[in-house]
Amino acid sequence: DSGETWVMSDLLARHRAVMPSWLALYYDNPIEIVTGKGNRVTDADGVTYLDFFAGIVTNMLGYDVAEVREAVERQLARGVAHTSTLYLLRGQVELAEKIARLSGIPDAKVFFTNSGTEANETALLLATCARGSDQVLAMRNSYHGRSYGTIAVTGNRGWKNSSLSPLNVHYLHGTDRDHPAFRGMGDEEYVEVCVADLRDVLATATAPDVACLIAEPVQGVGGFAMAPEGLFAAYKEVLDEHGILFVSDEVQTGWGRTGSHFWGIGAHGVVPDAMTFAKGLGNGFAIGGVVARGDLMDGLPANGVATFGGNPVSTAAANATLDYLLDHDLQANAARLGPVLLDGLRPLAASLATVGAVRGRGLMFAVDMVEPDSGEPSPRLAAAVLEETRRRGLLIGKGGLHGHTLRMAPPMTLSEEEAREGRDILVEAITAVDAAAR
Numbered sequence: 136d137s138g139e140t141w142v143m144s145d146l147l148a149r150h151r152a153v154m155p156s157w158l159a160l161y162y163d164n165p166i167e168i169v170t171g172k173g174n175r176v177t178d179a180d181g182v183t184y185l186d187f188f189a190g191i192v193t194n195m196l197g198y199d200v201a202e203v204r205e206a207v208e209r210q211l212a213r214g215v216a217h218t219s220t221l222y223l224l225r226g227q228v229e230l231a232e233k234i235a236r237l238s239g240i241p242d243a244k245v246f247f248t249n250s251g252t253e254a255n256e257t258a259l260l261l262a263t264c265a266r267g268s269d270q271v272l273a274m275r276n277s278y279h280g281r282s283y284g285t286i287a288v289t290g291n292r293g294w295k296n297s298s299l300s301p302l303n304v305h306y307l308h309g310t311d312r313d314h315p316a317f318r319g320m321g322d323e324e325y326v327e328v329c330v331a332d333l334r335d336v337l338a339t340a341t342a343p344d345v346a347c348l349i350a351e352p353v354q355g356v357g358g359f360a361m362a363p364e365g366l367f368a369a370y371k372e373v374l375d376e377h378g379i380l381f382v383s384d385e386v387q388t389g390w391g392r393t394g395s396h397f398w399g400i401g402a403h404g405v406v407p408d409a410m411t412f413a414k415g416l417g418n419g420f421a422i423g424g425v426v427a428r429g430d431l432m433d434g435l436p437a438n439g440v441a442t443f444g445g446n447p448v449s450t451a452a453a454n455a456t457l458d459y460l461l462d463h464d465l466q467a468n469a470a471r472l473g474p475v476l477l478d479g480l481r482p483l484a485a486s487l488a489t490v491g492a493v494r495g496r497g498l499m500f501a502v503d504m505v506e507p508d509s510g511e512p513s514p515r516l517a518a519a520v521l522e523e524t525r526r527r528g529l530l531i532g533k534g535g536l537h538g539h540t541l542r543m544a545p546p547m548t549l550s551e552e553e554a555r556e557g558r559d560i561l562v563e564a565i566t567a568v569d570a571a572a573r
């Protein structure tokens with residue numbers, strides 16, 4: 136063994152000794168990434184990878200972006216990494232103005248947090264306080280975070296490590312339709328069934344004052360499961376009849392990643408009462424938040440401060456990231472490259488017995504791996520594809536209820552050449568795993 140391998144396994148042993156056992160690591164031999172440039176990262180062994188997972192849908196401009204680095208350095212050069220949200224913060228106000236304008240929500244106001252979990256906690260707080268109710272609707276197969284409140288609205292069992300939530304949650308079918316009862320149904324019929332289910336839940340299972348529905352337009356951790364066309368517009372009609380608020384979790388789908396719209400929910404023609412965001416906004420710096428109707432935001436009856444929420448460094452990074460994204464129209468890039476990737480992968484579903492569905496919107500696309508004999512979800516084969524893509528110099532993600540879905544969400548700065556390179560590696564890796572599985 137080389138000294139480097141020894142150093143790596145030593146770090147892994149130290150990780151296992153002091154980090155929780157449920158903090159899962161990717162790959163049989165986990166990677167330590169040490170540098171990044173453009174849309175590639177390099178590990179401690181000097182191996183460079185094209186990054187199609189971008190820190191879990193986070194580095195939307197890739198790595199070492201001069202505009203973001205310089206904005207952060209300018210802020211640090213002032214000697215103020217942090218003061219307090221008890222004082223006026225110019226970067227925070229400017230960022231809030233941009234997000235309020237981009238949200239499409241009338242009279243929108245913004246509250247900044249440090250993560251998506253906290254953003255969703257805040258949205259749940261706004262909705263439950265506004266409605267004076269602890270009852271919340273959420274989607275099956277969803278993921279919204281790792282706190283008590285957000286685990287409660289997480290409908291994906293793989294991430295539910297507690298049931299001790301203060302919220303009273305009812306889960307709807309809808310986004311993830313991979314259920315025997317819905318197989319073979321067209322979108323229109325399926326949406327009708329889901330709306331009837333929502334009406335039934337409201338009529339029979341809840342007290343009359345449900346606070347909100349929280350939903351991801353495309354389920355991220357759930358394996359990029361896409362709500363069928365029209366679902367949220369149809370839900371919204373019913374919610375409005377009851378005064379129930381709608382929170383769209385845009386933590387993975389925001390900022391134009393889905394290509395056709397700036398927010399994932401835009402594809403449904405719905406303007407929510409609140410949207411939550413995080414991940415990509417700071418291009419690696421921790422920032423999240425809620426943008427909501429002003430009356431909702433102002434409705435909380437007591438003070439609330441997030442010490443680090445919207446601090447000078449993360450808002451400097453976020454303002455630079457958002458400006459870059461808009462100036463370079465990266466939403467259009469996502470729309471342009473999505474088909475390059477999908478069209479290359481779709482044929483695999485027909486030709487390989489280990490490939491189930493292939494789906495995507497913009498730069499969020501997924502491949503379900505299935506057992507060749509039974510067609511059942513195959514986490515084993517998905518893990519094998521991850522090893523094969525890694526060996527070929529490509530990082531991708533996993534997801535889905537059973538961990539059987541390959542999840543790809545490259546930086547939105549991806550070039551067409553890189554899109555083809557990553558796509559070709561994926562096709563090769565999946566084909567190799569398929570051949571070995573027979």
Ligand code: PMP
Pocket residue numbers: 191249250251252253255278279280281351355356384385386387413414423
């Ligand atoms: N909502 C969604 C849709 C997410 O994908 C995630 C993170 N995977 C979260 C919320 C939680 O964000 P964070 O990890 O920043 O707390």
